Amino acid sequence: MRTLLLQRRTELLKGGDVPVEFEQQEVVTRPDEDAAPLVEMTQVIASNRNRARTEALAAIEDALRRMVDDPEEFxxxxxxxxxxxxxxxxxxxxxxxxxxxxxxxxxxxxxxxxxxxxxxxx
Ligand SMILES: [Zn+2]
Known part of the structure; x- marks a missing residue:
């Protein structure tokens, strides 16, 4: 499931101008502590870009975070x-x-x- 989510996110990110290095960094670092800046960034994108795409991304980030925080419950x-x-x-x-x-x-x-x-x- 994690792989699937990451693939979805990569596909979404490819559609925009989000730097690739940011995406890679997020995957390897601890999601809890990186969640806040990521959310901020997502919101900035929302003001400029396709809102549906941003919301889809946010939902994927949320799912990834839940998977890490609470793998049993995911x-x-x-x-x-x-x-x-x-x-x-x-x-x-x-x-x-x-x-x-x-x-x-x-x-x-x-x-x-x-x-x-x-x-x-x-
Ligand atoms: Zn139910």
């Missing part, structure tokens, strides 16, 4: 603790909810009661 649904289907993770590596809970979450959101508290607060 791939488990945040709502029900059931493992997220592997094929779903391959399609959506940044998924934090299983397909069932995601549907519920979207149903709630469409009623104006968003529960995306864990991913969208920064």
């Amino acid at each position: 791939g488990l649904c945040e709502a029900c603790d059931e493992p997220i289907a592997q094929r779903r993770l391959v399609l959506v590596p940044t998924a934090t909810l299983c397909a069932t809970c995601q549907r519920e979450d979207e149903a709630n959101s469409s009623r104006g009661r968003s529960r995306r508290h864990l991913t969208d607060y920064r």
